[in-house]
C-alpha cells in the first residue's frame with residue numbers, strides 16, 4: 001500500500017491502522033513513519049520549525065521571497081520550491097502543512113490545507129476576521145479525528161498552564177467570576193507607509209499582498225529580524241490585528257486553557273480613536289462568556305498598549321508583568337505570567353481550608369514538545385493537540401469580535417451559533433473582510 005494512501009486509510013477508519021507516534025517508533029525514523037511536509041514561509045518564524053521537522057520529509061518549501069530558498073534547501077535538499085502557496089498545496093503526496101506566512105493569509109492556507117485533507121500547523125493568529133475564524137473552525141470540525149491541527153501558541157507547553165487550570169478548577173479562589181489578560185507591547189504607526197523603491201529581485205510582492213487590498217511596496221514592511229518581522233506589518237488592518245492577535249494569542253491562552261469557554265454573548269471595547277489604517281495600540285476589550293458545567297457566567301477582558309486591569313492590592317504592580325493574566329474568584333485572585341503564579345486569598349473567609357492541592361498522581365500530564373505533539377497527532381489523528389482549530393478558533397473569534405466592538409464604538413450582543421451581532425447591523429459588515437479578485441477563502 002502506498003504510504004500516503006495508508007495514512008488516509010488510517011485516518012478515515014479512525015481506529016486499527018495507526019502509525020505509531022514517533023516516540024514509539026521502532027528504529028530511528030523508519031521511512032514509512034515520516035510525513036511529507038510542506039513548509040510555507042521558510043524564513044523568520046519558519047526557522048523555528050526546522051528542528052522539529054528534521055525527522056520528517058520536508059518535500060515542499062514555499063516563500064514569496066526566492067532569496068530565502070538557498071539556505072532552506074541546505075537544510076531540506078529534497079524539497080521542491082514554490083512562490084505561490086496555492087500551487088504548493090497541489091503538490092502530489094503531501095501529508096501536512098506548516099505555515100508561517102503573514103497573518104492575512106493564515107485562514108486561507110488553513111482552509112485550503114484542510115480541504116485537501118492535509119494536517120495543518122498554523123502560526124498564530126489563526127485568522128484576522130470573525131468570518132475567517134468561523135470558516136476554519138467549521139472546516140476542521142468536519143475532519144476532527146482525521147486531521148491534526150495546531151495553532152502556534154507554543155507557550156502552552158509550559159507546565160504553568162496546567163498548574164493554573166488545576167488550582168482554579170480545584171477552587172483555590174472559590175467561584176470564578178472574571179479573568180483578565182494583558183500585553184504591554186506598543187508599536188505606533190500613523191498609517192500605511194507611502195510607495196518607496198521597488199521590491200528586490202525575486203521578491204513576489206503581489207503574492208505577499210495576496211488576498212488583501214493592494215498597498216504599494218515599502219521596504220519598512222520587511223525591515224525586522226527573523227521571527228520579529230511580523231512587527232513591521234501586523235498592526236495594519238489589511239495585514240494583521242495588532243497586539244490582540246499577536247501577543248493576545250499567547251497571553252489569552254493562559255485564560256482560555258482554564259475557563260473552558262466557547263463564544264461570548266457580548267463584546268465591548270474602549271481605546272484610542274479609531275484609525276482606518278492602523279489597529280489600536282492602547283485599548284481594552286471586555287466580553288461576557290456564558291456559564292458552563294463547572295462555573296457561572298463570567299467576564300473576560302484583554303488589555304493592551306499601556307492599560308491594565310486594576311490590581312487587587314496596591315502592593316502588587318501588574319504593570320511589572322509585561323504579559324500576564326489574572327483570575328478573580330469569590331475567595332481571591334490568581335495572578336500569573338507564562339511561567340509563574342501567585343495566589344492572593346482575599347476576605348475574612350479565605351482561609352484555604354476548602355482547597356487541597358492535588359496529589360502528584362492526579363496532576364495534569366505535561367503536553368511535551370508543542371510542535372511534536374502535532375506531528376504525533378498527524379501520525380495518529382485520534383491523539384488530541386492542545387491548541388487545535390476548535391479551541392484556538394473560538395479564542396481568536398472572541399478577540400476579533402472585540403475589534404469589531406471597538407470599531408462600532410458600542411457594546412455589541414453576539415449570537416455565536418449564528419455568527420451574528422444582534423443589536424448593531426453595521427457591526428455585521430465588519431465581521432468579514434473584502435478580498436482581491438482571484439483569492440478564495442475556502443478554496
Ligand SMILES: NC(=O)c1ccc[n+]([C@@H]2O[C@H](COP(=O)([O-])OP(=O)(O)OC[C@H]3O[C@@H](n4cnc5c(N)ncnc54)[C@H](O)[C@@H]3O)[C@@H](O)[C@H]2O)c1
Pocket residue numbers: 040041042043044045046062063064065068083085100101102103105123124125152153154207208210226227228229230231246
Ligand atoms: N508562535 C510564535 O511565538 C511566533 C513568533 C513570531 C512570529 N509568529 C508568527 O509567524 C508568522 C510570521 O512571522 P515572521 O515574523 O516570521 O514574518 P515574516 O514577514 O518574516 O514572514 C516569514 C516568512 O514568510 C514568508 N511569507 C510571507 N508571506 C508569504 C506568503 N503569502 N507565501 C509564502 N511565504 C510568505 C516571508 O517571505 C518570510 O520568509 C506571523 O503570523 C507571526 O504572527 C509566531
